Amino acid sequence: MAESTTEYTSTQYTTGELAKRCGVSVRTVQYYDNRGVLVPSEVSSGGRRLYDEQDVRRLSVITFLRGLGFSISQIADLLADDQSSAYIDSLIAAQRMQLSKQIELDQSRLRTLDALRKTLGRVDDCDRTDLHAFSDAAFVTRRKTGLKRIHGTMLVVGGVMDVLEIALLAIWIMTGNWVPFVIGLVPIVLLGVGISVYYFRSVAYLCPNCHTVFRPKFSRMFWSAHTPYSRKLVCPHCRYDGWCLEVPAAHTGTDMETGEPMIIV
Numbered sequence: 613m614a615e616s617t618t619e620y621t622s623t624q625y626t627t628g629e630l631a632k633r634c635g636v637s638v639r640t641v642q643y644y645d646n647r648g649v650l651v652p653s654e655v656s657s658g659g660r661r662l663y664d665e666q667d668v669r670r671l672s673v674i675t676f677l678r679g680l681g682f683s684i685s686q687i688a689d690l691l692a693d694d695q696s697s698a699y700i701d702s703l704i705a706a707q708r709m710q711l712s713k714q715i716e717l718d719q720s721r722l723r724t725l726d727a728l729r730k731t732l733g734r735v736d737d738c739d740r741t742d743l744h745a746f747s748d749a750a751f752v753t754r755r756k757t758g759l760k761r762i763h764g765t766m767l768v769v770g771g772v773m774d775v776l777e778i779a780l781l782a783i784w785i786m787t788g789n790w791v792p793f794v795i796g797l798v799p800i801v802l803l804g805v806g807i808s809v810y811y812f813r814s815v816a817y818l819c820p821n822c823h824t825v826f827r828p829k830f831s832r833m834f835w836s837a838h839t840p841y842s843r844k845l846v847c848p849h850c851r852y853d854g855w856c857l858e859v860p861a862a863h864t865g866t867d868m869e870t871g872e873p874m875i876i877v
Contacts, residue, residue, distance in 0.1 A: 624654070624662040634671045641671070647684050649674055649691065681714075682707055759841070759860055762814045769807045773800050808834075816861040817845055821852035827861060 627645075631638045644650035645661065650671055652661040663671075670691065677687045686707070690700055780796040783789070816827045828836075828845050837844040842855045 624664055625668070627661055627663075630663045630668065630671065633668055634675060636671070636675060644671070644674060644684075647688075649684060649688050680707065681711055759815075759858065762811065762860060763840075766807055766811060769803055773803050776800055814861055815858050817843060817856035818859050819847035819850065819852050819856055820854070822847060822850035824849040825859060 625633060627641050628638050631641045641650065645652065650663075650667065653664045653667055654662040656662060673691065674687055677690065682690070682703075686703055690703060776796060777800055780793040784793040812827075812830050812833060816825050818825050824847055826848050827833075828848075832845065833843065839855075842857050844854060845856045846853045847856065
């Protein structure tokens, strides 16, 4: 084959022609060449780098593997002729595991974004969403795990109370003896009081107006209107009267005994 800067066979391609053939940029071909994963089949006397059909197939494979997230070094290992199928399979398995972890991370971020969107809707009572509101939403979203733990504990204890009550009621109906039912009400009531105290000590509330975290008196908290994640209260700091977001007291720095408010900074 003549080594010329202008003459080459129809089965050979310049860098630009190869890039166009495979749908990539010239810079991409040059990058793969510099990294040693796409070496030209021939270099003319004038320095023109020429590629053949085998190089076309090789670049197609490289592009495909890059699309799957493989690194250049991994691709070099995969394309090495002396690698066993078992080794190649292990590389593919490792890449699959990495992609699975990335998918889990992305899904977790999506769930966080969804929770943040919902929280933003609850933070601001007016028609605007400012930086403070976004800060409050992020504050609550980061502590959602703590709220799940608190609510989960309450559900478990509540379930135990229901089981005890149903069992005692069944004994009363089957035996006609109401004494076990009355005696059994004592631990049920104690569990109810205990879980109420636990809930009161475990949560605090975030004022959307002045961004103070506080804990109200038990009586006010008990009788106020509420949703699963908010309660209608009066802020002790700015006297805002409205919906305040529930947050875990253990994660806010709120004094567990005095309920002194803490300004979020």
